Amino acid sequence: MKATRYAFLLGEHISHSLSPAIHNPAYAALGLDYEFGLLDVPPARLQEALTRMRQPDCLGGNITMPYKRDVLAAADECSETVIRCEAASLMINRNGRFVLHNNDVEAIAACLARRAATVAKGPAVIVGAGGSAAAMLEALRRVPPTRVVVLARRPEAAKALVERARGWLGVPIEAGHLVEGSRALAEAAVIFNATSLGVHAGDPSPVPKEALRPGLLVYDIVYQREALNTLQADALAAGALVCDGMRHIFEQGPFSFQMLTDREAPRQLMLESLIAATGRRPLDWGADGTA
DSSP: OOOOEEEEEEESSOTTOOHHHHHHHHHHHTTOOEEEEEEEOOGGGHHHHHHHHTSTTEEEEEEOTTOTTGGGGGOSEEOHHHHHHTOOSEEEEETTEEEEEOHHHHHHHHHHHTTHHHHTTSOEEEEOOSHHHHHHHHHHTTSOOSOEEEEESSHHHHHHHHHHHTTTSOSOEEEEEGGGOHHHHHHOSEEEEOSSTTSSTTOOOSSOGGGOOTTOEEEEOOOOSSSOOHHHHHHHHTTOEEEOHHHHHHHHHHHHHHHHHSSOOOHHHHHHHHHHHHSSOOEETTEEOOO
């Protein structure tokens, strides 16, 4: 009898994660004796968790906040996207060697490709300056806007990210303070939320309501399991087109599945499993998306 093999989501405060609900039905449908679980650990236990993920019965797994940069120190091999982003969101265990990828980039690029013509018409504004913001910059290399503005409450973080990205983005890029970014937001063709605001009920929106308008694209990397968050609700009410964090996590899924299992992912089944787990469809630019 073959022993079960495991994949994990590694992060902190991740009990709300939908990853097991997406991956485990897909494993079962393909007859794979695999199980996707959560490694919800504080920073003091990160090394213990990495030791667990390096065991022979572990395929690897997804990496989320706050460890997307911390795991780089454990890498044996990194993809080019990980090197440019200085952040990883997927770790593959290859016979005890960690190979790191960034499936955030793959998910964002897949969603942007469906609105490439709109993205190309104007600037992209990214709110936030961490690992998710770097993934958005990398994805914009594939679906380029006219320019990019990175806004953050810590302008020094935005400036550092912009300086790093100048050599590989391919379009003009600048940094600014979020409080002083009203003009950039008003001119944007697409606005990204790369902060953690919106994960919890009652979180304020990182984007002022007055910046939201019909036809604007809003990409929010976070989600609430039960309902739309403030940014998503405000954007839809203003007539903007929204791609939400649930769609993001779905688009991560097939890439992760294939990298972890060497099997083609059952996309439609994974989408149906996500819908069954939440009772609602992810927003794919404001519409009920198919796989």
